[in-house]
Amino acid sequence: MIDLYENLSWLPPPAEDFAAQCKALGASSEADGTAIGLLATAAHDINQLTRLAKTIGTVKSRAGSLRPLTPFRLGILSNGTMDYFVTALIATAPRFGIALDVIATSFDQALQEAIDPSSDLRLANPDAVLVALDYRGFGLQATLGDKVRSTALVEAAMNQLDAICAGLRSSQAISIVQTVVPPSETLFGSLDATVSGTTRQMCEALNIAIRQRFTGGEALVFDSAALAETVGLARWHDPTQWALAKLPCSLSMIPLYADHLCRLIGALRGQSRRALVLDLDNTLWGGVIGDDGMNGITIGQGDATGEAYLALHRYALDLRQRGVVLAVSSKNDDEVARQPFREHPDMLLKEDHFAVFQANWSDKASNIEAIANALSLGLDALVFVDDNPAERALVRQKLPAVAVPEMPSDPALYVRTLAAAGYFEATTFSAEDRKRSAYYEGNARRLELQSGSGDLDSYLRSLKMSATFAPFDALSRNRITQLINKSNQFNLTTRRYTEAEVAALERDPNVFTLQVRLSDQFGDNGMICVVICRRADEAWMIDTWLMSCRVLKRRVEEAVLLQLADHANRHGIFELHAKYIPSGRNSMVKDHYAKLGFTAMNPHSATDGETEWRLRVADIARTDLPLEIKSFEMSGTAVGEISPV
Structure with missing residues (x-):
């Protein structure tokens, strides 16, 4: 099994035409970071890595960037x-x-x-x-x-x-x-x-x-x-x-x-995976539940193969405990697929351990896309584990952003292979990390509620949301730094700050900061937003505005803008200035400021997609929002409740 590590065996083998692909990339007139990323996702030896590095150097010297x-x-x-x-x-x-x-x-x-x-x-x-x-x-x-x-x-x-x-x-x-x-x-x-x-x-x-x-x-x-x-x-x-x-x-x-x-x-830089999507037949148990029935599948103590599958159950539960969200994608009838979780006495994983359970006869790629949408996660946050090489190949082809490890034929080696791949690398581990799987499980339940609601506003009010606004503080500093360095999609500038720099922002009298937490009837979402504003005369420049994708389309950004308006008035600030700096992964927020009523300052001179925006504080409209607001007082020490906006 040493070869597992030395050969990076969880990765697919290099393409037979690897050298030709490198040559084509090197000769291309466009900077294609996506193609380079795909080419890098294989088990290359040192000679192939050297060739690819030269290709990357050629592309970068010509194009200047490797977006995204x-x-x-x-x-x-x-x-x-x-x-x-x-x-x-x-x-x-x-x-x-x-x-x-x-x-x-x-x-x-x-x-x-x-x-x-x-x-x-x-x-x-x-x-x-x-x-x-x-x-x-x-x-x-x-x-x-x-x-x-x-x-x-x-x-x-x-x-x-x-x-x-x-x-x-x-x-x-x-x-x-x-x-x-x-x-x-x-x-x-x-x-x-x-x-x-x-x-x-x-x-x-x-x-x-x-x-x-x-x-x-x-x-x-x-x-x-x-x-x-x-x-x-x-x-x-x-x-x-x-x-x-x-x-x-x-x-x-x-x-x-x-x-x-x-x-x-x-x-x-926030590129670790956040969700583990599992196949069922011959992945979580031996056999095919639809053909072999409850008595025919292999799972449990006293059998070498059954214990091998249990080891994967334990590993998945341990990952969930540290915040990795679990989901199922299986080609099966839904009731049949759920039966072992409900009735088999040796199953360690249960239905309620999974945030999303997709069992149907649609193709795996379509189901995985649906899982990503249900969890409000990008495809690049997902790892898909399946014993079937044809299914793995299909998902790699249709959803190249999803990580799909090569799995060995022996289920006793599943855990070692998945752990060796290191998809869930972490730089910190906090109490909030431990709650992350619960956040996403709650998100899936919210979507179920939304599907039964007549309109979006009624759905949002039924969530009974409560947003708490506070300045940066020492207690939350680690989590704030983590969000700043991990958030990529809903992040207007993707500027990064160390923990010491965040501490300095807390002390800077010319900097205004916000951390935002959100809860609802399904539970606590934790910290979901960070804003940093720098004073320039009578204006605030919004240096950083990032939010969790878990709270998309819940009108939280409108509540944030109203908070900025309230505190700007108290600080003698008359205008908000902002930038959108494209990163290759934050295109979803390119119209963020336009939707909030900002005016583009350079609509015709923007280079490389970067835009500048301006909004007079007096022009910020007061709207009825479907959430309760709890905001801090000007001292920055007390958090007091005020009426909903």
């Missing part, structure tokens, strides 16, 4: 040779919706590049910097039995990392600190990790400190040590390639390394 891929600038600090890694990262990033630029730095100059304001790295203004030093770069040489000396070496390594990250913070770059992969060779065998002063013991101590110090906020941890241990240290390290070229890992492991690092970068 999200741009991201990554610096790398290392004591190893990273050339192969750079090309692999550039070619892998489009798989996760990212157009990556890499700023390579001088060999073994990590601290100098980080702290010197005039260094090439600092001048390049990267979005993030990977700090990829190994045990040799930290000087973790054996000091056997000398606990004082070994502790001092670990502390010195942490001091070095602290200094690097402090230098990067001053440039507003996020630090991605890589854990240290220990060598495979030991001095004491099984005792190696417990003897003070062995390299393994110091690596483990350093990694514990890294994970504690650099998780969330201004730094993230890239756990390369855990990745190396997954495939095996002896397989990860190649002494020959280190001696010849100072390669930090085996050449064959670079595609895997690039995949894992690009997952993390994608998660930083």
